[in-house]
Amino acid sequence: MTSMGPGNESARFFRDLEQRAGGYPVRSLRVTAPDRSLLGLFLHHDQAGSAEVEAALGRLIASLAGTRGDANASDGTGLVALPEPDQIKKILRSELDRVRLTRLPCSLILLEDGTDSAARETAMAAIKECLHHVDILARHNQAELAIILPGTNLGKAVQRAKAIQAALERRLDRPAAGACRMGIALCYASDRLDADQFLALAEAELTRARRPGAAPICHVSGVRAEDACQVSVEERAQLFGFLVKDTN
Amino acid sequence: MHASSDHKPMIICISSGKGGVGKTSFTVNMAAALAQLNKKVLLIDGDLGLANVDVVLGINVRHNLRETIEEGRDPASILVEVPPGFQVLPASSGVPEMANLSYEEQIFLTNTLEGITGRFDYVLVDTAAGIGDSVLWFNNWAQTNIVVLSPDPTSMTDAYALMKVLNTRYDRREFFLMVNSAKSKKEGQAVFDNMSLVLGNFLKIKPSQLGIMPLDNSVAQAIRNQRPFYLTHPESKASRAISEMAVALSRL
Numbered sequence: 287m288t289s290m291g292p293g294n295e296s297a298r299f300f301r302d303l304e305q306r307a308g309g310y311p312v313r314s315l316r317v318t319a320p321d322r323s324l325l326g327l328f329l330h331h332d333q334a335g336s337a338e339v340e341a342a343l344g345r346l347i348a349s350l351a352g353t354r355g356d357a358n359a360s361d362g363t364g365l366v367a368l369p370e371p372d373q374i375k376k377i378l379r380s381e382l383d384r385v386r387l388t389r390l391p392c393s394l395i396l397l398e399d400g401t402d403s404a405a406r407e408t409a410m411a412a413i414k415e416c417l418h419h420v421d422i423l424a425r426h427n428q429a430e431l432a433i434i435l436p437g438t439n440l441g442k443a444v445q446r447a448k449a450i451q452a453a454l455e456r457r458l459d460r461p462a463a464g465a466c467r468m469g470i471a472l473c474y475a476s477d478r479l480d481a482d483q484f485l486a487l488a489e490a491e492l493t494r495a496r497r498p499g500a501a502p503i504c505h506v507s508g509v510r511a512e513d514a515c516q517v518s519v520e521e522r523a524q525l526f527g528f529l530v531k532d533t534n
Numbered sequence: 535m536h537a538s539s540d541h542k543p544m545i546i547c548i549s550s551g552k553g554g555v556g557k558t559s560f561t562v563n564m565a566a567a568l569a570q571l572n573k574k575v576l577l578i579d580g581d582l583g584l585a586n587v588d589v590v591l592g593i594n595v596r597h598n599l600r601e602t603i604e605e606g607r608d609p610a611s612i613l614v615e616v617p618p619g620f621q622v623l624p625a626s627s628g629v630p631e632m633a634n635l636s637y638e639e640q641i642f643l644t645n646t647l648e649g650i651t652g653r654f655d656y657v658l659v660d661t662a663a664g665i666g667d668s669v670l671w672f673n674n675w676a677q678t679n680i681v682v683l684s685p686d687p688t689s690m691t692d693a694y695a696l697m698k699v700l701n702t703r704y705d706r707r708e709f710f711l712m713v714n715s716a717k718s719k720k721e722g723q724a725v726f727d728n729m730s731l732v733l734g735n736f737l738k739i740k741p742s743q744l745g746i747m748p749l750d751n752s753v754a755q756a757i758r759n760q761r762p763f764y765l766t767h768p769e770s771k772a773s774r775a776i777s778e779m780a781v782a783l784s785r786l
Contacts, residue, residue, distance in 0.1 A: 390641075391703075
């Protein structure tokens, strides 16, 4: 449980914390005094093991601390330490559970981590400046990073990827030709993907983006997700067919 | 009837795709009809950026959902009780940011709303027009989706497009159709039958018919008077249609 003294500042803090909790696999319960003033929040998760709860709460508090000018949660470079590759599937499972529960989509960006150790800190800072605080940055493997974008559709994920690419080019002083390659996958509730399938979709897109002459950002499901909903000529014809008969 | 704290309300989302087909009027009158059946009803104005449930009901609201989302105000403190005994959760008007809630705000709103819905039997959500994020989100939050349409090609296209998006992207398969402003029962039935045919042919889904609301002068008159026609013109054709639909909903 977390608590603070009374006042507008603490009310804002709790509301901020409560909102941010929505982006993590935790739920928040308000703890109020008899006069209904907010004493604190109890954050819990009833599906995950304690290690996962601890990690999620750590990220939540760290993200909050980041905007409150508190450097306690950083790894010394001004950046929150990344979840390791073995954690990414766990995090993805949790996010896919949330997709099924909320029916809000989730996007996944895999990107090359082609920087050497000297440039890594700069690259990470460039990526971080483009992320929203519910987004989760993790290491996928030695050569790739993963960014999980909860509640983000494909269009917004592509925008985010382009912003990251621009930030990397700017910060690393890298020409556009050497653009970072990215693959984006998208999951809606109706897709019923598991973590492995979701990752595989993003991996396939990253592989596509690495091919000579390919666009540096490739994404899956564009046609299915964005255009499959468009009302076709055939559908329109049937929708109005009976009206035409009435007027003839 | 008293709903217990662990009671699960029926959450019903009312949408149309196109604006101006009578969605808010239908929702307000349905809330009144269900309240007269002694049901505990909460009407949420789901048009978060251009709310007008309060306008249709002729009530002046001091607080709205914007304060809940932006300032953490307890939603129970902004509820307004209106005759014949249902509660309204008003939203803001003229605030574009409210029409585009972030992921966190949507999750926050879900948690907040679920904190107050347990005391009701029915929660009706009157959404905005269109197929924006908040419309899709409210439709997914609800267990029951009502789509209002009229015998107008643009209304039919938009209603179909809304159901297609909800079905294709979110796997929603059950829709109740309410045909509004029908010149005759025959016309209303033809609209329903045809929409049902198209949904079956292309999306393989079979909608249910909630009802047909006939064209009725009392509807426009009640809107101008900012009162539900169900209360001002209880014997009108429109009120009788609403009664039948309320009974049908209460039997689900």
